[in-house]
Amino acid sequence: MSDGDAVLRAILSRRSVGRVSPDPLPREVVEELVSAAASAPNHHLTGPWRFIVLTGDARREVGDAHARAARRERPDISEEAVEKEARRLERAPVVIVCCVAPGEDPVEAREDRDAVAAAIENLFLAAQARGLGAMWRTGVMVDEPEVRDALGLSPPDEIVGFVYLGRPLGPPPATGPPRGSVSDVTVWRGW
Ligand SMILES: Cc1cc2nc3c(=O)[nH]c(=O)nc-3n(C[C@H](O)[C@H](O)[C@H](O)COP(=O)(O)O)c2cc1C
Numbered sequence: 001m002s003d004g005d006a007v008l009r010a011i012l013s014r015r016s017v018g019r020v021s022p023d024p025l026p027r028e029v030v031e032e033l034v035s036a037a038a039s040a041p042n043h044h045l046t047g048p049w050r051f052i053v054l055t056g057d058a059r060r061e062v063g064d065a066h067a068r069a070a071r072r073e074r075p076d077i078s079e080e081a082v083e084k085e086a087r088r089l090e091r092a093p094v095v096i097v098c099c100v101a102p103g104e105d106p107v108e109a110r111e112d113r114d115a116v117a118a119a120i121e122n123l124f125l126a127a128q129a130r131g132l133g134a135m136w137r138t139g140v141m142v143d144e145p146e147v148r149d150a151l152g153l154s155p156p157d158e159i160v161g162f163v164y165l166g167r168p169l170g171p172p173p174a175t176g177p178p179r180g181s182v183s184d185v186t187v188w189r190g191w
Pocket of ligand 1: 014015016017135136137138139161176177
């Protein structure tokens with residue numbers, strides 16, 4: 001298989017992997033993935049991405065911040081439910097919080113966020129190349145002030161996604177979610 005075929009096959013076979021082993025990951029492997037992420041295209045070379053790599057107790061610190069937010073948002077929440085929220089980030093041994101530091105100009109800010117999304121896709125493909133599973137999660141945590149504080153984020157920086165990373169617990173599903181065909185999403189002109 002040519003390098004080109006391998007790249008295309010990786011892109012077409014990529015799947016989100018939610019169930020991963022709790023075994024820790026070597027830091028150098030994660031560094032390689034972050035390097036791949038930071039190789040994404042970005043207009044004016046603003047390098048708008050910021051990565052906060054959580055493992056071990058650092059996941060719980062952010063999880064505790066999310067639990068405080070859950071108490072504030074749902075004052076009648078049970079202790080059991082609070083504990084479940086606090087453990088959210090412990091579903092994977094490594095969580096990479098992918099953030100954007102957007103430019104002041106609105107067009108640049110929009111493009112900076114687009115570039116971070118491209119960086120996350122790079123991260124996914126690099127993870128797959130190293131036999132790791134990855135899941136992009138957002139949900140309420142991306143906007144919670146408690147979580148932002150715990151991560152040391154200040155405006156205008158935003159969380160684009162939490163990428164959960166680990167060794168897959170099983171083979172990827174044989175078929176992915178349904179996708180539109182090329183003809184469903186493409187208009188051909190001048191062909
Ligand atoms: C911006 C964005 C946010 C996402 N947030 C979540 C999430 O909060 N929870 C979740 O389970 N999956 C989340 N996903 C993953 C999608 O559900 C997943 O990519 C989709 O089901 C397609 O599956 P695939 O990645 O295997 O192709 C998110 C994906 C993107 C691009």
